[in-house]
Amino acid sequence: MTISYRTGLGLALLSAALVACSSGTPTEAASPPAVTSAATPAATPADTASGGSAGETAPRVRFTEFARLEKPVAMAVRKGDRTLYIVEQTGRLRAVTDGKVAQEPVVDLSAEVSGGNEQGLLGVAFHPGGDFLYLDWTDRDGHTHVTEWAFKDGKATGRRDVLTQEQPYANHNGGQLAFGPDGYLYIAFGDGGSGGDPQGNGQNLNTWLGKILRIDPRGTPYKVPGDNPFVATNGAKPEIWAYGLRNPWRFTFDSETGNMWIGDVGQNAWEEVDVQPRGKGGQNYGWNIKEATHRFRDGDATGDLVDPVIEYPLHEGGNCSVIAGYVYRGKKITGLEGRFLYGDFCAGWIRSAPAGEPERAENLGEVKQLSSFGQDHDGELYALSLDGPVYRIEVAP
Ligand SMILES: [Ca+2]
Numbered sequence: 001m002t003i004s005y006r007t008g009l010g011l012a013l014l015s016a017a018l019v020a021c022s023s024g025t026p027t028e029a030a031s032p033p034a035v036t037s038a039a040t041p042a043a044t045p046a047d048t049a050s051g052g053s054a055g056e057t058a059p060r061v062r063f064t065e066f067a068r069l070e071k072p073v074a075m076a077v078r079k080g081d082r083t084l085y086i087v088e089q090t091g092r093l094r095a096v097t098d099g100k101v102a103q104e105p106v107v108d109l110s111a112e113v114s115g116g117n118e119q120g121l122l123g124v125a126f127h128p129g130g131d132f133l134y135l136d137w138t139d140r141d142g143h144t145h146v147t148e149w150a151f152k153d154g155k156a157t158g159r160r161d162v163l164t165q166e167q168p169y170a171n172h173n174g175g176q177l178a179f180g181p182d183g184y185l186y187i188a189f190g191d192g193g194s195g196g197d198p199q200g201n202g203q204n205l206n207t208w209l210g211k212i213l214r215i216d217p218r219g220t221p222y223k224v225p226g227d228n229p230f231v232a233t234n235g236a237k238p239e240i241w242a243y244g245l246r247n248p249w250r251f252t253f254d255s256e257t258g259n260m261w262i263g264d265v266g267q268n269a270w271e272e273v274d275v276q277p278r279g280k281g282g283q284n285y286g287w288n289i290k291e292a293t294h295r296f297r298d299g300d301a302t303g304d305l306v307d308p309v310i311e312y313p314l315h316e317g318g319n320c321s322v323i324a325g326y327v328y329r330g331k332k333i334t335g336l337e338g339r340f341l342y343g344d345f346c347a348g349w350i351r352s353a354p355a356g357e358p359e360r361a362e363n364l365g366e367v368k369q370l371s372s373f374g375q376d377h378d379g380e381l382y383a384l385s386l387d388g389p390v391y392r393i394e395v396a397p
Helices: 014-021
Strands: 061-068 072-078 081-088 092-097 121-126 132-138 144-152 155-165 177-179 185-188 211-215 240-243 250-253 260-264 270-276 310-313 322-327 339-344 349-354 362-366 370-375 381-385 389-395
Touching: 061 362, 072 381, 081 121, 092 121, 132 177, 177 250, 185 250, 250 322, 250 370, 260 322, 260 339, 270 322, 270 339, 322 370, 322 381, 339 370
Parallel strands: 072 121, 072 370, 121 177
Antiparallel strands: 061 389, 072 081, 081 092, 121 132, 132 144, 144 155, 177 185, 185 211, 211 240, 250 260, 260 270, 270 310, 322 339, 339 349, 349 362, 370 381, 381 389
């Protein structure tokens, strides 16, 4: 299959963003921590006891650089292990312990990955028990692999492809991997690319493209959970968990509620964040019938369309691609408890909003070339910049 990367679409592709914004010089990185003051005053202690309820404002935070890598785009932690495992888009999985980057990569796929703007090594997750490692990456032909390694004593061995997916275009590969509270592996796929979803993949249940999958990766090659929403639907892929997505570059699970937060990168006009209540599979997030809450094309849906809980306009203030983060469940930042963090790749702003009132977002700070967020065992959060820095989000002094 030929991979044709179409340029000049003028879309909200992450790829377009990467190109458009790569000329920005990472001047902040050389200076002390890229601290940005929050637009809102610090919450008073009285405001912060429960977190996320009406009337509260976000606290002040700072972004402290603690490591520097080559195009970091994803982060994961492993049970019983303090190391942060960070993906370099260029193909290496790096181990960072106490801010020190191990010289030897955990896995090196740099000779095998493709190098397009939305391609490369894109996602990482560890099996809940910590014994297996999973990476999502695109090969030299642009096709997606989810690959497993056995992991022991800091070493990855026994490589095995869990699944592969042909990609019709170079963009919209999704790439996020995460284990849910149910112990299953969730895998994000974009709509296959180009612009406007020309193949109609988002609404087609007979392809993984434009979906989030849910599988048990410990099988030959994997197992489909019996309670997946479309296992009994004729013509539907049984691995599908959610559909109607354009490019769910990042999704996360709220470690307290189990709800899934999905950042779906928009087409011409709107960026969106969708929320899926814990365990509620089979939802249709609308693409390409709708772009966020707005009609994108004519046609009927096969089910109810679920509108996003957050949308914001593209091309306004430099916006280009939504980056979904986490609901903060850490202990160190009083007042951030229960707030969902997200940002925009090009504009660089980071906002937080009460998980129960996501429309009440407030500015939290700024990270240039924001590519992803990370979460450690304690629920503390990190922001990754494609320019190289990985920042720990901390209480402002
Ligand atoms: Ca949508």
